[in-house]
Amino acid sequence: MKELNVEWLSRLKYGEAWELQKRLVREIDRQERGDSLLLLEHSPTYTLGTDRHPEHLLYGTEELARRGIEVFEIDRGGDITYHGPGQLVGYPLLYLDAAGLDLHRYLRNLEEAIIRLLAEFGIQGGRKPEYTGVWVGDRKIAAIGVKFNKARTRRGFVTSHGFAFNVKRNVEEDGFRGIVPCGIAEYGVTSLETLTGTELQLEEIGRRIVPRFAEVFGYAPVTAAGIFP
Template sequence: MQSLETEWLSKMDYGQAWDLQKKLVREIDREERRDTLLLLEHPPTYTIGSDRHPEHLLYEKEELTRRGITVYEIDRGGDITYHGPGQLVGYPLLYLDAVGLDLHGYLRKLEEAIIKLLADFGIIGGRKPEYTGVWVGDSKIAAIGVKFNKARTRRGFVTSHGFALNVKKNVEQDGFQGIIPCGIAEYGVTSLETLTGMELQVEDIGNRIIPYFSEVFDFTASIPLVHPSS
C-alpha cells in the first residue's frame, strides 16, 4: 500500500485551485509526487461541467455580480453545482493503473468514503441509482464530478476534481437557490449541521474524512492535515 499526501488549502479561489490541480496531475503522472488529496473551501462559485445546460443557471449576470458569485465552465463531468464557504471540497489526484481499471468504481469509492463519514454522526447516507453523489433520503449532501486525465508517461489515468460535501447550514441557501443543482429539480440539498443540529467546522470534517478515504482507496495512514493555526 502507498501513503496518501493530504493538504488543507483553507479558502482558495476556484481558478487558483484548478490551476494547482493541473500542475499536480502532471507531477503525479511523472511520478514526481505521491497521490494527493487536496481539501479546501472556495468563495461563492458556480461550476458548469461538460454536461452543459445554461438554463440551469437561474441568476442573471447582474445578480451574480451583486452576490459576488463567479462562474467557471470546467472540464469535469456533470452539470452545474455550487461551491462556497461552509462546504468541504475534496480534490483527489490519484494515479489509476490501466490494469483492472474501473472508472465507475472510482466514483462509487468516493461516495463510500463520504457515506462512512456520515455514519460517524449517526446519519444514513446512500445513493440514487440514476445520479452520482451522496444522499440522505431525498436530499443531496455531497456532489461528485471528476475528470480522468490520460497519463502521458505510463498507462492509466490521473484523477482530478472530486467531491463537495455540505457541512454548514448556510450552504443550503447561500448559492443553491440560484441554480438547478446538477440539473435535478425534484430534490433538494441538505448539510451536516442541518442533519445533526451541531455546530461544525469544515477543517474538522476534512480531518475526519481522511481515514475513511484512505480505507476505501487502500492507502496507508495519511499524512495529517496541517492547519493554518498550528
C-alpha cells in the same frame, strides 16, 4: 501500502485551485509527486461541467455580480453545482493504472468515503442509482464530478476534480437557490449541520474524512495532526 499526501488549503478561489490541480496532475503523471488529496473551501462559485445546461443557472449577470459569485465552465463530468464557504471540497489527484481499471468503482469509492463519515454522526447516507453523489433521503449532501486525465508517461489516468460536501447550514441558502443543482429539479440539498443540529467546523470534518478516504482507497493510515490548524 501506498502513501497519500494530504493538504489543507483553507479558502481558495476556484480559478487558483483549478490551475493548481492541472499542475499537480502533470507532476503525478511524471512521477514527480505521489497521489494527493487536496482539501479546501472555495469563494462563492458556480461550475458547469461537460454535461452543462446553461438554463440551469437561474441568476443573470447583474445578480451574480451583486452576490459576488464567479462562474466557470470546466472539464469535469456533470452539470452545474455550487461551491462556497461552509462546503468541504476534496480534490483527489490519484494515478489509476490501466490494468483492471474500473472508473465507475472510483466514483462509488468517493461516495463510500462520505457515507462512512456520515455514519460516524449516526446518519444513513446512500446513493440514487440514476445520480452520482451522496444522499440522505431525497436530499443531496455531497456532489461528485471528476475528470480522468489520460497519463502521458505510463498506461493509466490521473484523476482531478472530486467531491463537494455540504457541512455548514448556510451552504443550502447561499448558492443553491441560484441553480438547478446538477440539473435535478425534483430533489433538494441538505447539510451536515442541518442533519445533526450541531455547529461544526470545516477543519474538524476534514480531519475526520481523511482516514475514511485512506481506508476506502487502500492507502496507509494518514495522521491528520499537522495538516489542519
